[in-house]
Amino acid sequence: MKAIKTISILSILMLWAFLPAYGQKEKNTVFKISVGDFIYNSPEGENSTAGKVLKSVTDILLTGNSSKHQPQYADAVRASIVTGLSRIVRFRTVDGDFLPDELAEGEPAFCVDGVIANISTVTKTETTTNSKKEKITNTYYRGLVSVTVNLKNPVTGTIDNSQTFNLSESDASWMGSEEKAMSNTLEWLTNRVASCYNRLFPLHASIIEGGEVKKEKKMKTAYIDLGAADGAYEGQSFNVYTVKTIAGKEARTEIGRLRIEELLGDDISLCKVTKGSEQVKEALDKGQTLVVISR
Secondary structure: OHHHHHHHHHHHHHHHHHHHHHOOOOOOOOEEEEEEEEEEOOOOOOOOHHHHHHHHHHHHHHHOOEEEEOHHHHHHHHHHHHHHHHOOOOEEEEEOOOOOOOOOOOOOEEEEEEEEEEEEEEEEEEEEEOOOOOEEEEEEEEEEEEEEEEEEOOOOOOEEEEEEEEEOOOOOOOEOOHHHHHHHHHHHHHHHHHHHHHHHOOOEEEEEEEOOEEOOOEEOEEEEOOOHHHOOOOOOEEEEEEEEEEOOEEEEEEEEEEEEEEEEEOOEEEEEEEEOHHHHHHHHHOOOOEEEEEO
């Protein structure tokens, strides 16, 4: 788990490193996204009949399960990624290439492509005995997917960010057919893509005014300068940070959390303070700058 967290932190730091090229004056910049090809690379040794038989036998001996590659789902994997990218608040996703002259010079945008390393199903068979002492055999399936998604500079073609999504046996559920298993796994993939890039491209806001106070010590509600025009929505959650400058760098300390209760306009929302109500009130009373970033 520590290794996974380290990789995620490094990915975010790498992403922050190139964002200034698009200008960070507007922290909620919307990016145009063009989704290109995803190449399916079948695992080595799986193309021959002998290789398939050998791997199947090995799987059964080691795990009791057998696996089967499903290259016919390559287009469905790509479609799941497109759907996930379409759920990113700060992305405007197009399935296909940008049209000529569609991008203005310097306009924030990415071209997306990638490589699919694995599409397969794992099969297990279970035999049970019913109340009549009759043996019943059932077969179950799980879908597995591994895909790398690249965000590229549309002008230079260089990769600005790369994320690998591995949908393993611990993610998907056992299903009664291969089709249901793959459908379940691809739904997981869509959600994983959306969650990843919404974290990497969060919405930023500020608390502009405190709201209802409970027992003079706790801030129950607050108003933020983010609304419908920014893609904010009711139920969206945010972390609250105090900010100070150290050696010219912005340092943040998390003190609480908010959840949007009501969108009041294009650039204002009413939020419920869900954590750190005393700390938020104290910071506001002291006139501290509070930064709000979507979770």
